[in-house]
Amino acid sequence: MYVPPAFREDDLAALHRTMRETRLATLVTATAEGLIATPLPLFLAAEEGPYGTLYGHLARANPQWRLRATGEAMALLMGPDAYVSPSWYPSKQEHQKVVPTWNYIAVHAYGPPEFFEDADRLLAVVSRLTDLHEQPRAEPWAVTDAPADFVRAQLRGIVGLRLPITRLEGKRKVSQNRSAADRAGVAAGLAASERASDRAVAALIPT
Template sequence: MYTPPAFKEETLSVLHDIIEAASLSTLVTATADGLLASPLPLLLDRNEGPNGTLYGHVARANPQGTTPVIGAAMATFMGPDAYVTPSWYASKREHGKVVPTWNYVAVHAYGAAEFFTDEDRLLDIVTRLTNRHEAGRAEPWQVSDAPAAFVKAQLRGIIGLRLPIERLDGKRKMSQNRSAEDRTGVAAGLAASARREDRLVAEEIPV
């Protein structure tokens, strides 16, 4: 990922926070047949390996789970993003030499993808994923709420993924390269937006 120094995010705990805040990632693998990509909810184990390890699963019918991977796999995670109009810049009123841009947060995680069909490991993954996304509900659903034979049959329809993270690229593009006056204008403009993502980006801009 192209990342100018002003936008580079390298703090491991912050990168992990971005990964965990993303509801959905995209898993990309290179194969002899070309690139394969799948939108996936992934679970991060922060303590497994020096950079953490990602877990998830794909449908058994998804060729990405059975096609040999060339090189490292990549999982991408997006944080809040927003269009930035140059109309918010103080510098527009000063000289007019401004153009639109986009503010966003992104993390790319790279590592060797391991696909597996072991039932116990699959059950552990779907249980942990479910518990994470059901947390906070008044009556959280649990995998054990479903009949055991039904769960067993469902597990036969998926392939597990384990991706130990070998490298992380992090980017937080939040108008850091603009003047304080321009950043203040962008933050104010986004904060007034009806779009929730815009307001989240406004909170990230250093003013």
């Protein structure tokens, strides 16, 4: 990922926060048959290793886990993003030398992918993922709400993923390279949007 110095994010806590807030990641591996990518919900075990470890699962029928990865795998985790209109820059009125851009937060996590089929490990991963996303609900559903034999049968249709992170790349592009007036203009423009992601980016722009 190309990361200009102004947008580089190296703070591990900030990187982990983005990773936890990302609801759907993309696992990418290079194989002898070419690149292959799968959208996956993942969770971060921050205590495992210097950068943490990602866990998830994919369908047993998905060929990605059977195709040997060449080198490291990469998990793409995107935070909020938004289109930035040049019309929001006060500097537009001064010289017209402005262009559109896109604000976003992104984390790329690299590591050797490990796939596993052990039923108990799979159950633990599925349960933790479910609890994570059900937690905000008034009446959370739990894996234990389903019949145990049904759950065990469903587990046979998936394969677990463990990705111990060897390095992280982070990019936080939120208009911090613009003047204070331009930043304020972008924040106001995005805050007025009907898109929730635009309003989320507005809150991230430094004042």
